[in-house]
Amino acid sequence: MSIMTTPALPTKPATAPNRVATSLGQPAGLLSTLGAWVLALCWIAPLLYAFWAAIHPSEFATKLIWNAPLTFDNFIAAWEAAPFARYFLNTTMLVTMILMIQLVLCTLAAYAFARYEFCGKNILFSLMLVQLMVMPEILIVRNYQTLSQLGLVDTLFGIGLPYFASAFAIFLLRQTFKTIPKELVEAAMMEGATALQVLRHVYIPLAKPTYLAFALVSVSYHWNNFLWPLVVSNSVESRPLTVGLQVFSSTDQGIDWSIITAATLLTSGPLLLGFLIFQRQFVQSFMRAGIK
């Protein structure tokens, strides 16, 4: 999903306290509450249904009977039917690699935009923002050519390559860096710190919440990314989970729905679990990411 930036909202300091739970609106009326619940049940129904199908034998997949027997076999069958362990490893490596490189490259670029004056700064900044609108997957045909010229087709590194620089991260970090008081920087300079030391010991520690927000957005984006990896990956060794799941569920070899839903839940499992555990941070970092 694409996340743009909306500079018109008031930007909160990087350490703004949690306001999600504190500022509640007015009490909702009965009709309104009912409407909310109907919509919420519609929204979660597909997931509950999938969960139902996955934990029951396949003959109960479409029969919602209260006392249907529970089973874990669908998960085991799915796990054994395709190299999901390898796909998990691939996705984990891919997501980690992209995030690490993004953090380094974007921190350096954001530092330059936040604290340096140089010729062409505005032009370069605008050029950078173009990526918010034209993401690498739009230019898929040409980017694939670039990748094959580099000999990186069908590698995890090739899947990650176009995403190493993120305009979103640069913008987000620049906004945060700009809120850091000049006095802190000057004090550090007086102590004889070099520019990179100031970045390392003043800017980065103070921008921790922004880093966390970006990390969550980046991990969920690349865990879910599909079109580009689909085009680039060609073998079990380089296929991330999303593409693996697609290969698995589109081979029409009489796989039943219970197993497909089990595989589907397996692949979303870590994100789902992570979301349930970090629900508040997750929602907040999406909010922070959006409003900065």
Place this chain on the structure above:
Amino acid sequence: MTLTSRHIHAYLLLLPAFIFLVGFTHYPAIGTLIDSLMSTPRAGRAAVFVGLENYQVMSEDPNFWKALRNNFWFALATIPISIALSIAMALWVNDKIAGRQFLRLSFFLPTVLPMIAVANIWIFFYTPGYGLINQVLGVFGFASQNFLGDPQLALGAVTVVAIWKEAGFFMIFYLAALQTLSPSYQEAAQIEGAGRWYFFRRIQWPLLMPTTIFVLVNALINAFRMVDHIIVMTKGGPDNATSLLLFYLYEVGFSFWDRGYASALTAVLLLILAVVGLLQFFMLDRRTHYR
């Protein structure tokens, strides 16, 4: 530090990120425009300049027009509906309402999950005969529908999935904006005896305008970017009924391997995104009057 060395310092900091930005955004964008004027290289024949031939082919290609038309309807349906729903969701979750945590979780959950995974679940949901939607229809005495196989229904069916996936994401931005509104508006409205709807229409909606513009731009980009569910659910079928622009481009580029024509299609997509970009630019300009 001298002035020049500060300049050099800044450029060095920017260099690594810009190698990738230019390499995978600007360079391919320009390359695509050039490729769209060339023929597709085939075995033994290099690409040659063909002028506007690819665009000529495009203007006579019914599949292109079909994809463009589908994409137009897809955008026209997903954008207003998902925005309206996301506002309702945000207002509910922002109120004192029974089961707030559960509501927020339900609304937001589709957003975190991979589109390709949830699309699989939706196929199951839509299955003719025994899928849940058809079972519910059956209870009310309606005939079973083949949602993804019927050209009349398929585009609607994939549109519903897109709305379901997106609305919770937009809700977060509205929620964030609602939390920044001062509680005194609401107190004043209560003293004046303003109703819930009146309060929303006259106070919250205008104050949420910047967020709406922001979400609108996002929704517009997404409408031309979302293809994962098409690849999984319908592959553009039946009879191209669900083919969207990016999906068609993907097909031309990677099933037919027609690079020249795929580049021309990419150019159209870039043009659309450029229009969206300009739209945002002018609306951003206008909305400053609100502050």
